[in-house]
Amino acid sequence: GQQLNQSPQSMFIQEGEDVSMNCTSSSIFNTWLWYKQDPGEGPVLLIALYKAGELTSNGRLTAQFGITRKDSFLNISASIPSDVGIYFCAGIGRGTYKYIFGTGTRLKVLA
Amino acid sequence: GAVVSQHPSRVICKSGTSVKIECRSLDFQATTMFWYRQFPKQSLMLMATSNEGSKATYEQGVEKDKFLINHASLTLSTLTVTSAHPEDSSFYICSARLGRNYEQYFGPGTRLTVT
Numbered sequence A: 001g002q003q004l005n006q007s008p009q010s011m012f013i014q015e016g017e018d019v020s021m022n023c024t025s026s027s028i029f030n031t032w033l034w035y036k037q038d039p040g041e042g043p044v045l046l047i048a049l050y051k052a053g054e055l056t057s058n059g060r061l062t063a064q065f066g067i068t069r070k071d072s073f074l075n076i077s078a079s080i081p082s083d084v085g086i087y088f089c090a091g092i093g094r095g096t097y098k099y100i101f102g103t104g105t106r107l108k109v110l111a
Numbered sequence B: 001g002a003v004v005s006q007h008p009s010r011v012i013c014k015s016g017t018s019v020k021i022e023c024r025s026l027d028f029q030a031t032t033m034f035w036y037r038q039f040p041k042q043s044l045m046l047m048a049t050s051n052e053g054s055k056a057t058y059e060q061g062v063e064k065d066k067f068l069i070n071h072a073s074l075t076l077s078t079l080t081v082t083s084a085h086p087e088d089s090s091f092y093i094c095s096a097r098l099g100r101n102y103e104q105y106f107g108p109g110t111r112l113t114v115t
Helices: none
Strands: A005-007 A010-014 A019-024 A031-037 A044-049 A055-058 A061-065 A071-076 A085-092 A105-110 B004-007 B010-013 B019-025 B030-038 B044-051 B067-073 B076-081 B090-098 B104-106 B110-114
Touching (some): A019 A085, A019 A105, A031 A061, A031 A071, A044 A061, A044 A071, A071 A085, B004 B090, B019 B030, B030 B067, B030 B076
Parallel strands (some): B010 B110
Antiparallel strands (some): A005 A019, A019 A071, A031 A085, A055 A061, A061 A071, A085 A105, B004 B019, B019 B076, B030 B044, B030 B090, B067 B076, B090 B110
């Protein structure tokens, strides 16, 4: 099935550093969502974006809905060890409510 | 709020047997529930969409006779893997959609191992 491209695929960062990741698509989406998945668990919703250009924060997390509607970005400020996990973006196209998931970004934080 | 549970969390079964996985929305009524499959180090792949009281809609390539979905109520959907084979071993995750909201809330997943 179709998947969205996430970048980077994985990253090691030092505790306290800021993290940026993005999700790109060849087609337009009307909704972008970001989830975090811990090993052996289901994904947990972090942020949902509904309008092009929208910038939304949830604590240390900030996500943006790209102006072209073909991409979205997630930033984590001042990372902490519990930020470790896999971050997935998901997009929803027009006329549907089904998700297309991204390939995931695996984040590892070095204390 | 918006809690989704799955049972069992882990199951080991023998080839040829059937396994049922339950997905429940605990504190809301789900208009739609979804079933995903996830292989190690990979993303989630949608298997099927189910609405209460109607037949599930399966994604291309998913065998409906093998993966039986029953959405008996607004809070319960079940996935039965019939005549399981080792290649059916995977992490199965359900999610539920709340009202007209586009957001899905995921269960904790079920690890199925077929020996």
